[in-house]
Amino acid sequence: MSYSFDFTGLEQGYDSLLEGLKVTVELTLAANLIGVTLGFVVALLVMSRISLIRTPVMLFIEFFRCTPAIIQIVWFFYCVPIMFDVYLDSVTMGVLALGLNLTAFNAEAYRAAIQSVPKEQHDAGIALGLSPFQRVIYIVLPHALRSALPVLITNGIGIFQQTALVAIVAIQDLMYQGKSLATTTYRPIETFTLIAVIYFAVSFPVAQLVQLIERRREVASR
Amino acid sequence: MNKSMSNLSSAKSFSATDSTNKSPTASTSGQALVKVSNLHKSYSPTIQVLKGLDLTMAAGERLVVIGPSGGGKSTLLRVMMGLEQIDSGSITFAGQPYITANDGKAKTKINLAVRQQIGMVFQHYTLFPHLTILQNLTLAPRKVRGESKASAEARGMALLTRFGLAAKAGAYPNQLSGGQKQRVAIARALMLDPKLMLFDEVTSALDPELVAEVEQVIMSLAEQGMPMMIVTHDMWFAKNIASRVVFCAGGVVVEEGPPDQIFNAPKHERTREFLDRVFHI
Ligand SMILES: Nc1ncnc2c1ncn2[C@@H]1O[C@H](COP(=O)(O)OP(=O)(O)OP(=O)(O)O)[C@@H](O)[C@H]1O
Ligand SMILES: [Mg+2]
Numbered sequence A: 001m002s003y004s005f006d007f008t009g010l011e012q013g014y015d016s017l018l019e020g021l022k023v024t025v026e027l028t029l030a031a032n033l034i035g036v037t038l039g040f041v042v043a044l045l046v047m048s049r050i051s052l053i054r055t056p057v058m059l060f061i062e063f064f065r066c067t068p069a070i071i072q073i074v075w076f077f078y079c080v081p082i083m084f085d086v087y088l089d090s091v092t093m094g095v096l097a098l099g100l101n102l103t104a105f106n107a108e109a110y111r112a113a114i115q116s117v118p119k120e121q122h123d124a125g126i127a128l129g130l131s132p133f134q135r136v137i138y139i140v141l142p143h144a145l146r147s148a149l150p151v152l153i154t155n156g157i158g159i160f161q162q163t164a165l166v167a168i169v170a171i172q173d174l175m176y177q178g179k180s181l182a183t184t185t186y187r188p189i190e191t192f193t194l195i196a197v198i199y200f201a202v203s204f205p206v207a208q209l210v211q212l213i214e215r216r217r218e219v220a221s222r
Numbered sequence B: 001m002n003k004s005m006s007n008l009s010s011a012k013s014f015s016a017t018d019s020t021n022k023s024p025t026a027s028t029s030g031q032a033l034v035k036v037s038n039l040h041k042s043y044s045p046t047i048q049v050l051k052g053l054d055l056t057m058a059a060g061e062r063l064v065v066i067g068p069s070g071g072g073k074s075t076l077l078r079v080m081m082g083l084e085q086i087d088s089g090s091i092t093f094a095g096q097p098y099i100t101a102n103d104g105k106a107k108t109k110i111n112l113a114v115r116q117q118i119g120m121v122f123q124h125y126t127l128f129p130h131l132t133i134l135q136n137l138t139l140a141p142r143k144v145r146g147e148s149k150a151s152a153e154a155r156g157m158a159l160l161t162r163f164g165l166a167a168k169a170g171a172y173p174n175q176l177s178g179g180q181k182q183r184v185a186i187a188r189a190l191m192l193d194p195k196l197m198l199f200d201e202v203t204s205a206l207d208p209e210l211v212a213e214v215e216q217v218i219m220s221l222a223e224q225g226m227p228m229m230i231v232t233h234d235m236w237f238a239k240n241i242a243s244r245v246v247f248c249a250g251g252v253v254v255e256e257g258p259p260d261q262i263f264n265a266p267k268h269e270r271t272r273e274f275l276d277r278v279f280h281i
Helices: A010-046 A051-065 A069-084 A090-115 A119-127 A132-169 A174-185 A188-221 B073-080 B133-145 B149-162 B178-190 B208-223 B235-241 B259-264 B269-279
Strands: B032-044 B047-058 B062-066 B088-093 B096-100 B118-121 B196-200 B228-231 B244-249 B252-257
Touching: A010 A051, A010 A090, A010 A132, A010 A174, A010 A188, A051 A090, A069 A090, A069 A132, A090 A132, A119 A132, A119 B118, A132 A174, A132 A188, A132 B133, A174 A188, B032 B073, B047 B073, B047 B088, B047 B252, B062 B073, B062 B235, B073 B196, B073 B228, B118 B178, B133 B149, B133 B178, B149 B178, B178 B196, B178 B208, B208 B228, B208 B235, B235 B259, B235 B269, B244 B259, B244 B269, B252 B259, B252 B269, B259 B269
Parallel strands: B062 B228, B062 B244, B118 B196, B196 B228
Antiparallel strands: B032 B047, B032 B088, B088 B096, B244 B252
């Protein structure tokens, strides 16, 4: 390898990178807020016995799972405003696209978790007089959250990385700031290396958290 | 383990708060508390479980249901708890319609106001794992009845204290022994002041040394006059707690009578066979 790295000159961009990271983290948190809550609702709907509810929700899930995220984002930015005549600011659109994408993936995680709620727990809830809605809130949801948690976090980290895609629609996230820094400094390799390290530094500890949870569960179930 | 249960007062009422002697079934005393008529239940066209079961229970009775595995004992209790659809027949509770078949068309009609007066404890542990013991007790009173947190917790603590579990109020179910879990499950059901308790083999998942502590709690409820229906394979317990024994096999009641009669002088060949097998292993 003949290329020698030269990080001098990148310091001028630290502030903007930090700004970008803030936007990226905000996008991630907002998308996760949507994904974690709406994902549960969507999971319940897709398990509905009524096919008029189940089928469209299933299509929603499959659309987001079976198309590239980048197309979903572009589609949200250019098609939704035209087709539905709604014009929202780009950050809102980005959050919606990412949030709904995450919703689809989380719904699948929740579905498995909901199905793993033991029948006895439902029986006990009925015997205690809890209504179907109360059973969902007080019995099914805590169980599903707990057992889906590792997958929810993994999906959440995934979305943290996917946020980089919104740079193409001019949201000033970490990726966007990195791109402009690369252009102004003429140091694309160093800049993108630095950006990769930042993404890694945030994701890695969270990914470790998943492993920690899973290891603790293994011990507990022994 | 316990004094003879033959001198149990039969009709004293029970309340979880242990206060005055309010009489829930006073208006119907002497009348049947539960009346099961011609109950048919199948899980699928090929799995017919209850085949025209009739059963009457007076207020203050402690019915013990015994019988061979697969005979429909659990199914009967589950139907009585409103957990299962039925094919035909009906159940009344204190004179009110409780469960009514809908000719196989729509769903079984269940009178929810009656269901709230019945409590059940299961063979498997059914405590909610994400809630503390005290929260397990207070969830239903608070959410179903709208009782205040303070009041529900006070009643919950009183019950836990009575059951020797006060120290576990803040623990989670997985920190308890099987016997403790079942005692909490009983306390949880009692929080709703049931007029009838159903126990389905509540000790059969327990280690032998933990059985007594749970049976003792049920005995103490019996002493206070709580009407109950108990399914058990523990014949010693059955003899001691029953005011009447029901032998159930093949989805019907084959024979019923006082414990003395059923255990010492069963009339039916099938009952005799079953008891022989149970007592001579
Ligand atoms: N959910 C279900 N689906 C299909 N069949 C069932 C179901 N529950 C019970 N059965 C069947 O119904 C029959 C009666 O079961 P039930 O549990 O009522 O018997 P039991 O008298 O309680 O037996 P045991 O003493 O073994 O507990 C059995 O043949 C059982 O396999
Ligand atoms: Mg059974």
